[in-house]
Amino acid sequence: MIRYHNVTKTYGGITAVSHFSLEIGRGEFFGLLGPNGAGKTTLIRMTTTLTPLSSGMIEIDGQAIDRNRTRIKQKFGVVPQYSNLEGELTAAQNLEYHGRLYGLSREARRRRTTELLGFCDLTERKHDKAKNFSGGMRRKLMIAKALMHDPEIMLLDEPTVGLDAGWRRRIWDLLRNLNERGLTIFLTTHYLEEAQALCGRVGLIDQGKLQKTGKPEQIIAAAGNYVLEYFHNGETLQRFFNTKDAAVASAKEISGDFKVREANLEDAFILLTNKRLEE
Numbered sequence: 001m002i003r004y005h006n007v008t009k010t011y012g013g014i015t016a017v018s019h020f021s022l023e024i025g026r027g028e029f030f031g032l033l034g035p036n037g038a039g040k041t042t043l044i045r046m047t048t049t050l051t052p053l054s055s056g057m058i059e060i061d062g063q064a065i066d067r068n069r070t071r072i073k074q075k076f077g078v079v080p081q082y083s084n085l086e087g088e089l090t091a092a093q094n095l096e097y098h099g100r101l102y103g104l105s106r107e108a109r110r111r112r113t114t115e116l117l118g119f120c121d122l123t124e125r126k127h128d129k130a131k132n133f134s135g136g137m138r139r140k141l142m143i144a145k146a147l148m149h150d151p152e153i154m155l156l157d158e159p160t161v162g163l164d165a166g167w168r169r170r171i172w173d174l175l176r177n178l179n180e181r182g183l184t185i186f187l188t189t190h191y192l193e194e195a196q197a198l199c200g201r202v203g204l205i206d207q208g209k210l211q212k213t214g215k216p217e218q219i220i221a222a223a224g225n226y227v228l229e230y231f232h233n234g235e236t237l238q239r240f241f242n243t244k245d246a247a248v249a250s251a252k253e254i255s256g257d258f259k260v261r262e263a264n265l266e267d268a269f270i271l272l273t274n275k276r277l278e279e
């Protein structure tokens with residue numbers, strides 16, 4: 001239902017997104033994984049028509065996004081990387097305001113506000129100003145706001161960045177619930193654990209280029225299911241193997257300390273890009 005065809009975005013001399021092609025199907029939970037500056041936000045902003053493409057095309061349900069922008073926008077619920085809440089408005093007023101912008105009737109606004117505050121577990125704080133919310137509560141309110149007009153697709157740009165482990169899991173549960181109810185979810189993250197825990201399919205992006213897509217376990221298996229990790233000449237090196245036995249056998253050549261463990265997405269990312277995702 002979302003189709004990126006050779007999408008490129010340049011800012012002056014900088015190529016933020018380069019020849020990006022991808023299809024995301026209805027009901028999918030897709031995660032775009034990449035380090036700082038990889039082009040994730042640029043891609044989300046282009047999808048929601050906030051940033052124009054330099055070349056290429058994005059289609060939603062077979063329609064180019066630059067046609068019929070109002071109708072396309074109704075299909076998306078967007079949770080941007082930075083807060084889009086009105087700090088001086090209460091939680092309920094923030095939702096109400098968004099509903100009005102999207103043309104919901106008074107009755108629909110009231111119903112959705114009550115429903116979504118309940119869904120996000122914010123009912124008790126509905127009369128508090130958004131500026132007094134903690135980071136985690138703010139993120140939940142942003143999700144509720146994005147859901148007000150009953151979108152088909154949720155686009156979330158690093159929805160759990162800066163949150164502690166408990167809050168991150170609460171957000172994950174909300175997103176899982178939404179996906180189970182049939183919403184298509186496209187999120188960006190630089191947390192591997194998040195992509196591995198939530199997403200049916202992930203894409204690895206680096207320097208604007210999509211390096212690989214697949215189920216997390218497929219990407220890991222393509223790199224090698226086991227890693228031999230050892231310290232040599234001042235740096236940590238890794239070798240990949242399909243079986244644990246092969247990794248252990250190879251470790252016999254190593255003189256210092258080593259570790260054999262199961263591979264994760266981070267290992268695959270390092271192998272593909274020679275870069276770490278998380279500091």
Ligand SMILES: Nc1ncnc2c1ncn2[C@@H]1O[C@H](COP(=O)(O)OP(=O)(O)OP(=O)(O)O)[C@@H](O)[C@H]1O
Nearest residue numbers: 011014015016034035036037038039040041042043
């Ligand atoms: N408005 C802009 N003007 C100039 N350059 C920009 C602009 N927006 C983004 N860029 C550049 O495009 C590249 C991709 O940026 P983008 O914000 O999309 O990355 P990101 O993956 O979202 O990073 P982060 O994880 O830090 O949020 C970066 O080199 C950035 O400096």
Ligand SMILES: [Mg+2]
Nearest residue numbers: 040041042081
């Ligand atoms: Mg970003």
